[in-house]
Amino acid sequence: MKYYFSLLACLVSFIAHAQTTYSYRVEGELTDNSFNGKMLYIMRYDDNRYIDSTRVENQKFVFEGRTAIPSFCRIDAGRNYGNFILDEGTIKVNLYTHVPTGTKLNEAFNKTIATVDSIRKKGFAHLAELKKEKPNAEDWQPAWAEYYEQKIRPSLLGYLKQQIISNKDNGVGEYAFRNYSMACNTDEMDALQPEIGNWLNSLKTVQAIKARFEALKSTAVGKPFVDIAGENTEGKETRLSDFVGKGNYVLVDMWASWCAPCREEIPNLAEIYNTYKDKGLVILGIATWDKKDRIIKAIGDLNMTWPQLLDTRQKVMELYGVNGIPHIILFAPDGTIVARNLRGDEMKQKVAEIMKDK
Template identity: 45%
Template structure:
């Protein structure tokens, strides 16, 4: 499907009605084919404020939540590792298919949410198809990267932004607008996103998820390239306190890797970090790992498994992500000798190229 045709489809999907369901209570039903979960408690979790909204017991492979809610909100329910789904909790009868995540039905906002997921899936499928097409088009990896980068910037990303913007504009009075606006943060710079937030309804701006997003944008601006580093101190497992300033701003270029033992992409980046560390460590260059969102014992085990030899700050948890505004790992930042932020979100070949550039 051509991008302009897809865009028209996505805008149509985003134009779904946001009417209010007059029912004064909700019933959420679903089934679990695995009988081993019979007798297990299942919960509804609020994605906006992380509260547990409701609970019930799985009986004969089925569950049913009954209650009432004043303002609809995005929630999720999960049992085990296999059965998980997001849905909009609003008054009315909601049906969940635990074997097909993110396909709720039965109420107006869940129909809109499902259309959002369909639009997202369509774009992601086109993304993968284009990647396969470029692989067949050229065997030159450099050329392939440039072709795909150009496609992403000129076609795919604008289509995705248009899809999300459509959902934001058509859902100013309900949580779908806030959800789509939060997703826009993955594709826009802070200075691009701030006007969108400012023009949004009071309802959207008052949601916790958007207030947290606003705070994250402020953190990103404070820690943008060219800004001085923001220090933090972590108390490690043994009670020792370690600060970022123990390593950054000490006269060396310092690459700081925010990572976790459970993160596959983080582990995959380790050979790249090892390569630049071994190449430049005797030339005024340092690498430091900062374990975020991880248990110290798991971090230590991963350090041994991955044969990591550069310094590590353990048990940082949410401190770095709150200060530096990142919401995914690995997040790798290059700091200059005086602590100035040189580059953010470095990975792979781009990381090696940047380090080589500053170390020449």
Template identity: 40%
Template sequence: MKTNFLFTMLTGLLLFTACSEKPATTYTINGTIPDNSLDGKMIYIYNRDNNNLNIDSTVVTGTTFTFTGKMDTAAYCRIDASREYYVNFILENGTINLDLSKPVSPSGSPLNDEIARFFAAQDSMSDLIDSKRQEFMKQTEDKEERMKLQKDFFQNEWKPAYLAMLDGFFDRNLNNPIGGMALNYMDGYLSTDQIKAKLSLLSEPVRNTPSMQERLQRFDALEKTAEGKPFTDFTIETEDGNKVSLSDYVGKGKYTLVDFWASWCGPCRAETPVLAEVYNQYKNKGLEVLGVAVWDSPENTKKAIEELKITWPQILNAGEKPTKLYGINGIPHIILFGPDGTIIARDLRGDGLKAKVKEVIETK
């Protein structure tokens, strides 16, 4: 399958129909639920662009509900009625139709028709890569060959097509939340400078949403803590009222791997044997390892430390302070600091982590 075919396949999903009707000044949401299990329950609209701020509420009657109100600026929102019934949509003035059994299929208003197309395009791209994975499994039983086929397809065909799809939605929706959503999905595929350049194209109301401002703050943090920069210190108060700082461990004359992790994070736990191997191999050659437990409770962290048989020191209950300072939006995130505290490498994992530590320790 060639890349240009992927572009052709997506064309139908990228069509946009302009609306020439007079803009509505209020919104009406007509919602349905497949059964009456939520009859009499209060449900809420949460603004996903503004820290899930509660915007509006109503009571379910039987299998239906209605919201009415006014929005000065369209917002990306969500209704969580129950674990089974929820929906993502754009709250804008006009008539909006929601079915809580179809989380990504809002309709009625122009932006909700557009976001439904966006969700459909996402699903199509996800289905495509899944189908190719199945195809490669049938094509060869050799794991290395299969992984190479998957990697080549991802890099040469799927990724360019996916970014082209996102660019289409981004370019058409610079003045509304869908443009911001498209940019969010690009974040894992483009450099920080590329994302910042695109972010500047968004309209001021979209750029000024709390979610976008948090993104800008993360970019600033990433620049301040990039490879080659000195470490940024932070201090955490311990359960017994004492204080512990990153500088208690980093910049003390040894190379230091700092693992930002949490007990509930499967990939974090999977990196523990890697860290243990490296630590045991190089702890007598100038390497230290430090764990920083973020987004976790001390009780759960302590339990995980025992389960995983972790022997290196830990800073517990760090919350989100370290991740904000270092622009970390996913864990595990392992950083290698030099003897003087200079950041040598970020986001190390697996074999890459082993290779980097070997490089700096054995060639120093």
């Protein structure tokens, strides 16, 4: 009987703890009086859901409510915004400096952002020096890649991992995890999994990132291609398998009309296409994350004479674990993935290497 009551007491305590909520007050000021009378909203990053609202009065806004978990959130007012952790207590959100203050978690959030920025700025400063010393890209790119891998990336990942483990039950850990996922490889992501805890694992953001890394593993160098379906510029159904695995090397360029780095790669792709198209190399553009009319216009404006597959639903990005474009993949004649994320001179060199005996 004592055991029964002891167990019941533990269960009641657990339920009470699980349902505990905390009061918050989020406040700030706007310099533009045109927002007076308009509504502002707190958006939770994990599910892009609006979880609170308020009306601007006298160029000031105040949100008051209760929260169970200190989540990573955002407020937008036109082009101005503020990221913060929805924590217990009073939080002041500056939509112009983007620096939230008032609680320990928001101070930790600010410190995390500042430290990450400091590590990255160190890398950018070194890159600027390299470009001064070695103006030609083929000279500074290898040196920069080596420095980034040996100095910047380990420092960045080490710090972010520490922040994730220390904040695996709040929004600071979510912010750190998002940034960690942008710099780590699949092995490093796998190694982190036992450390992140149940709450972070429950987030839609984290689940989506983990799914992306599983896609990266299934489409790594040496793996066979994964097929996708879309349409060509005439609206006819087109598949990746119409080009890949047909006995030729295929260079696939994932791009969008609005993407400046994508457009910068087009002259490189055109040079490769004109050099090797008669020797059997195939280039296929996969336009994604875009609207069809804009894609068609860009194809004409940029004089892209190679075939295109339009994937406006971003399926190719999902299946290949891509979170940024351009992303260029080289496939072998049998459809095996030879190289990923090729750009510029590195891409030209790789294609020249595989086509040298053609």
